[in-house]
Amino acid sequence: MADLYNGSVFSAVTVLPAHLGQISHLMRGNMTPVELIQSHTLFPYFAAFLSEERSQLVASAMTGDLGGAINARLGLLASSIKMPTYLRFCMQCLFEDEMIYGLPYWHRSHQLPGVFICYKHGCELKNSEISTFLRRNKQEYVCLNWKLACNGAIEQSMNEGLKAHLTSLAIQSHSLLNSSYNAIDHHLIDEIYKAKLYEKGFITLSGNIRFQSLRSMMVESLGQELLGLCDSEINKHSHDTWLHKLVRGGEHIHTLRHLLLILFLNETTDTIFQKKVVRYHPFGTGPWPCLNKAANHYKKEIVTQCKVTRCSKTKRPVGTFICDCGFIYSRRGPDTNESDRIHVGRIKRFGEVWEKRFDELQRRIDLTFRQKAELLGVHHSTIHAKIKSTAQVISIESHSSSTLDLSNDVNASEENVVIRKISKKRFNASNRNTDQSRVNWEQRDQGLFSAIMQAVSDIKSVTDKPIRVSLPEIGRRIGKLSLLEKKLFALPRCKALITSEVETLQQFQLRRVTLAARKLFEEEQKVVKWKVIRNAGLRRESANQLNNEIDKVIENFL
Ligand SMILES: [Zn+2]
Ligand SMILES: [Zn+2]
Secondary structure, eight states: OTTTTTTOOOOOOSSSOOOHHHHHHHTTTSSOHHHHHHHHSSHHHHHTTSOHHHHHHHHHHHHTTOHHHHHHHHTTTTOSOOOOSEEEEOHHHHHHHHHHHSSOOOOGGGGSTTOOBOTTTOOBOEEEEEESSOOSSTTOOOOOOHHHHHTOEEOOOOOHHHHHHHHHHHHHHHHHHTOOOOOOOHHHHHHHHHHHHHHTTOBOTTSOBOHHHHHHHHHHHHOHHHHHHTTOOOOTTOSSOHHHHHHTTOSSOOHHHHHHHHHHTTOOHHHHHTTOSOOOOTTOSSOEEOOOTTSTTTTOEEEOEEEEEEOTTTOOEEEEEEOTTSOEEEEESOOOSGGGGGOOSEEEEOHHHHHHHHHHHHTOTTSOHHHHHHHHTSOHHHHHHHHHHHHHHHHHHHHSOOOSOOOTTSOHHHHHHHHHHHHHHHHHHHHHSSOHHHHHHHHHHHHHHHHHHHHHHHHHHOOSSOOOOOHHHHHHHHTOHHHHHHHGGGOHHHHHHHHHHOOOHHHHHHHHHHHHHHHHHHTTOOOOHHHHHHHHTOOHHHHHHTHHHHHHHHHTTO
């Protein structure tokens, strides 16, 4: 050992050795440090599920002299999964190696946690007397030989079921060691697991994970004994087990635990890493329908672009659907049933086809606003606003030599900004003139709008004792109750918002039902109808009236 390292004294370690740069140097470049790390250490096994950054940190510690940092960088110090305490070997491998190479050697694949079987021969591994931790002579390299082998002991006698699982784990562990998978994108693997769990019914249509049944199925199918051997018992009473962390997309989870989940899912590292698994999509499979009512392909499934982002507030996925006709809409997901597919949350851009139809309809004096809105698939207040802004643009254009770019190719948001700028100019101009009162109302309408939105969202965020969204409640919260009660007609935007947000008694009852069901679900209790109704505080008559709707809500959590 001292000869190898030029007189310096290091410990011989089995897990992840350091100073590989120096070894490579001594081998006169016959093997680069990277080749050494990849083919002769346990690194590939751990690297497969590490982030790229961490994986590089570990590799650089191994190449250099930072042996002490390796385990910390791998997160192994904090892990409850222990490395095997003795070096292990397989009798048949020993025999074969001696025949082929004239000398038996310690196999990497036999030294991994959770590996009790030879991946190649399917026989149980034996423990040697060589401890991987407590060694009298730390600098000693010990060769595997027959004398050692004769004293070897089998650690575990196992039944057939357990043996089958352990054999798969051994094969998967071996294949990871000999693969070059590393630093997989965590979000991707998260998606893949979710897709599989969804397929097997452990995720509801609304994206909730059924931890309780997942946990008991996993314990049942893998067995407590296997989980125990892998230092991965699952506490039935905890909501924060390694399984929860893994499925929720946690990083720094030990490779062995990924392998256990993959085993439970009936997959292999190859199918997972080669992305052969269809990804879970919160909006189902595309193409999706175009919901541009003005287009002749309305509701036809032709939209191939769907960008999924996450709502920062609710953490729910938001899909933005982009059609070639220029129409862009979004909605919050995940979709929970077929009818969600034709639901528009918000129109982000109308697009050329819609605008053309709008222009045509605008000239039709035989149609009311509501009829036009109906034909265009929007709320009539949208048409109002649209006509107003067009009128403003036109009036500005005719009154001043505006330098603003009003060409047709500005996108929706830019367009809005431009319109707002123009409106402001107009307000200022009229302020200086005579029409003081009208301007005030418009400004007030604008100003109160966001306060009302905030109030509605505040009201809805109270979940322990839900409050009904009503005009008086909103009014009190923004300190403008009497204004809203008496002058709402003068505030068209606010009026439209309030009208769409206030809840009927039934809507409020259903929201309470949803909250109660969600709470039970999150507490991992069974979502039973009578409990939901009781916790939502519904009287029997109301519950009877809403019977079907309540069933639908509960379905989402089953
Ligand atoms: Zn073997
Ligand atoms: Zn379209």
